[in-house]
Amino acid sequence: MHKTAWLGSVAQLAEALDSKSRCSGFDSQQSHQPAARARVAEQVDAADLKSAGISSCTGSIPVSGTMMQAFPPIRAFLLDLDGTCYVGSRSLPNTLPFLDHLRERGIPYLFLTNNSSTTAAAYVQKLRARGFPVEDGQVLTCADASARHLLQETPWRRIYLVATEPVEEEFRRHGFKLTFENAEAVLLAFDTTITYRKMEEMAHLLQAGVPYYATSPDITCITERGLTPDVGVFIAGMKVMTGREPVILGKPSFYMVQAALERLGLSSAQGVAMVGDQLDTDITMGVTQGLVSVLVLTGETTLEKAEAFPLKPDFVASDLGEVLAWMRRGTI
Numbered sequence: 001m002h003k004t005a006w007l008g009s010v011a012q013l014a015e016a017l018d019s020k021s022r023c024s025g026f027d028s029q030q031s032h033q034p035a036a037r038a039r040v041a042e043q044v045d046a047a048d049l050k051s052a053g054i055s056s057c058t059g060s061i062p063v064s065g066t067m068m069q070a071f072p073p074i075r076a077f078l079l080d081l082d083g084t085c086y087v088g089s090r091s092l093p094n095t096l097p098f099l100d101h102l103r104e105r106g107i108p109y110l111f112l113t114n115n116s117s118t119t120a121a122a123y124v125q126k127l128r129a130r131g132f133p134v135e136d137g138q139v140l141t142c143a144d145a146s147a148r149h150l151l152q153e154t155p156w157r158r159i160y161l162v163a164t165e166p167v168e169e170e171f172r173r174h175g176f177k178l179t180f181e182n183a184e185a186v187l188l189a190f191d192t193t194i195t196y197r198k199m200e201e202m203a204h205l206l207q208a209g210v211p212y213y214a215t216s217p218d219i220t221c222i223t224e225r226g227l228t229p230d231v232g233v234f235i236a237g238m239k240v241m242t243g244r245e246p247v248i249l250g251k252p253s254f255y256m257v258q259a260a261l262e263r264l265g266l267s268s269a270q271g272v273a274m275v276g277d278q279l280d281t282d283i284t285m286g287v288t289q290g291l292v293s294v295l296v297l298t299g300e301t302t303l304e305k306a307e308a309f310p311l312k313p314d315f316v317a318s319d320l321g322e323v324l325a326w327m328r329r330g331t332i
């Protein structure tokens with residue numbers, strides 16, 4: 001088992017919890033309860049963390065098995081992919097036993113990714129090729145969450161979509177008209193085929209005041225060659241020119257959680273865990289949206305980064321194998 005600096009005494013944990021509650025504005029008896037965390041989610045927008053005063057919270061991270069009795073049994077898992085289930089082309093050794101355990105116990109799980117350069121169907125094939133048990137519909141991308149939001153909660157059907165061809169095709173199947181002329185909204189996805197022309201047209205529409213959305217805020221994407229530019233780089237470029245910032249529809253937004261719960265057939269986030277390796281997306285979404293947040297250290301986050309981050313996950317695990325061990329002990 002991975003031992004962390006915060007696997008300390010009950011007293012230390014109580015102190016840490018007090019520290020967290022001071023930041024969230026709830027007392028230590030309630031702040032770790034899902035309902036209370038849901039209320040935190042209503043009050044704290046990830047984009048406004050500094051103004052909410054959370055950035056001043058630098059206490060220990062209130063996690064460890066000694067706190068687990070405070071949580072209800074996990075009734076569903078939302079699992080990040082890269083950095084959590086695999087790293088690049090390398091599958092992590094404990095992913096398959098973890099997924100097998102969920103299937104044996106009948107615990108639903110959904111893979112969530114902020115990579116909108118390809119479709120969920122392509123991800124399903126990719127995961128099957130790795131030998132992971134995955135059904136059609138068990139992958140939710142931020143592009144899927146974006147399409148869902150636009151269809152269900154906006155009137156926009158003529159959109160300027162900046163995306164790869166497979167994702168464009170998916171949006172056409174949803175019934176969107178993809179157009180620059182008279183576009184009602186702009187949606188920026190992770191377009192690995194982006195051109196100057198696309199940037200130019202997007203800039204014209206943003207200057208005209210068209211509603212502006214992005215699938216995800218990620219600045220970088222980890223590839224075999226190292227870090228490459230992700231959607232956030234183009235968001236920043238558009239902001240420099242137009243001053244506009246998009247509504248984010250993928251992790252860490254409420255819209256991604258909404259799409260995930262709908263896919264799982266659940267009416268609330270209570271008892272649903274978000275497991276991921278990224279603080280600014282996976283953990284931020286977990287903490288601010290009322291999920292049980294589990295940070296795994298198999299991806300881009302180190303303990304030092306986690307301790308320096310203003311939002312604290314409920315649990316920190318070395319990998320999915322440690323989460324599996326907790327489940328086998330009946331502590332999560």
Ligand SMILES: [Mg+2]
Nearest residue numbers: 080082083277
């Ligand atoms: Mg990840």
